[in-house]
Amino acid sequence: MEIRKKISVILLILGILLAILPLSSSRSLFVNPSKLLSEVLNPNVYFTVDQTAKFIVNEDTTVRIIDLRSNEEFRKICLPGAINIPYNSFIKSDPGLYLNDKSKRNIFYSNGDFYSNYALVYARGLDYRNSYVMSGGLNEWFRMVMESKFSGERISARENSLFEIRTRAGKLFTQINTLPDSLKGKFMVSARFASRKLDGGCE
Amino acid sequence: MEIFKQFRLFFVIFILILCAVFYRSFSNSIFRYDAAKMALPSLQGENIITEEQIPGMMDKALIIDIGCSDSVLVKSVKNINKISPDSILDKKYTRKLLKHEGPIILLSSDNSTSAKIWMLLSQKGIRNIYILSYEKEFEALKYTLKADSLSMP
Numbered sequence: 001m002e003i004r005k006k007i008s009v010i011l012l013i014l015g016i017l018l019a020i021l022p023l024s025s026s027r028s029l030f031v032n033p034s035k036l037l038s039e040v041l042n043p044n045v046y047f048t049v050d051q052t053a054k055f056i057v058n059e060d061t062t063v064r065i066i067d068l069r070s071n072e073e074f075r076k077i078c079l080p081g082a083i084n085i086p087y088n089s090f091i092k093s094d095p096g097l098y099l100n101d102k103s104k105r106n107i108f109y110s111n112g113d114f115y116s117n118y119a120l121v122y123a124r125g126l127d128y129r130n131s132y133v134m135s136g137g138l139n140e141w142f143r144m145v146m147e148s149k150f151s152g153e154r155i156s157a158r159e160n161s162l163f164e165i166r167t168r169a170g171k172l173f174t175q176i177n178t179l180p181d182s183l184k185g186k187f188m189v190s191a192r193f194a195s196r197k198l199d200g201g202c203e
Numbered sequence: 204m205e206i207f208k209q210f211r212l213f214f215v216i217f218i219l220i221l222c223a224v225f226y227r228s229f230s231n232s233i234f235r236y237d238a239a240k241m242a243l244p245s246l247q248g249e250n251i252i253t254e255e256q257i258p259g260m261m262d263k264a265l266i267i268d269i270g271c272s273d274s275v276l277v278k279s280v281k282n283i284n285k286i287s288p289d290s291i292l293d294k295k296y297t298r299k300l301l302k303h304e305g306p307i308i309l310l311s312s313d314n315s316t317s318a319k320i321w322m323l324l325s326q327k328g329i330r331n332i333y334i335l336s337y338e339k340e341f342e343a344l345k346y347t348l349k350a351d352s353l354s355m356p
Binding site: 009027036040087092110125126138142146174177 | 221334345
């Protein structure tokens with residue numbers, strides 16, 4: 001066979017193959033479905049509001065809190081230290097941009113439970129096992145932290161510690177969300193500085 | 204025939220790749236391509252329905268209870284399929300869901316379970332899945348920030 005015909009046959013076959021192949025730019029979840037199902041149904045993928053409040057108060061650097069709500073909602077109210085990745089952007093862009101740092105645990109939250117749990121399955125399906133959800137979202141945060149009240153005569157050490165964390169987290173939340181946008185970032189830096197000063201004693 | 208003999212190795216490789224592509228595209232045991240496309244209905248909440256919308260869908264709908272549904276309306280419906288969330292990806296169930304032509308409605312008292320199952324089934328290529336939400340504003344913030352709302356110890 002002539003060399004030209006051979007090349008034509010090869011090119012034709014390659015063309016057919018390319019036409020059949022799905023677009024390589026599209027992502028797909030590649031973790032085994034059954035494994036993913038048991039993983040996301042495991043209660044260990046959740047952090048309670050109190051656990052998240054503790055991370056915030058302690059400024060835990062191993063945790064990254066991701067707000068999945070719209071940019072407008074984020075500007076009005078957000079958790080201290082949270083970063084905003086609207087759910088739309090999270091799904092449409094490459095989640096690896098935000099979740100690649102394996103040394104950090106990514107905690108998703110939204111107002112309720114829907115967006116954060118969609119994002120959990122999506123991220124874990126792409127093998128970002130460092131993805132978690134703040135159970136109940138911002139509504140639960142308000143219910144547990146902002147409306148936290150103690151009634152009674154005696155308080156146990158555990159209850160006291162929990163109440164203190166809620167109070168400190170609530171205070172931080174109120175302070176940061178009553179500031180104008182331009183000052184929010186600066187506030188977090190100064191809050192860190194103030195806490196270091198206190199930790200260090202008289203300097 | 205001579206072409207096949209000359210390019211035997213090439214054709215073998217081609218057929219192997221073709222089989223792999225078909226398996227990847229149509230197999231039920233793995234997720235479908237284009238995860239973002241599969242998740243599209245969740246972006247604007249098109250996959251969420253309320254109790255008022257159910258009667259209009261009842262004729263063709265396949266109702267699946269994956270948790271303890273509190274819906275009074277749904278309790279009156281007879282043909283509800285109860286499937287535990289752990290076993291929703293079992294072959295017998297996925298086949299049934301894939302074959303079903305009408306809408307599939309997921310019921311659960313726990314929104315987080317419904318959301319997770321919805322995303323998993325959608326990524327498996329099952330379309331027309333809806334979640335029954337008891338609230339119209341399913342992702343609304345129910346509270347407002349009051350500067351003096353914080354109770355002090």
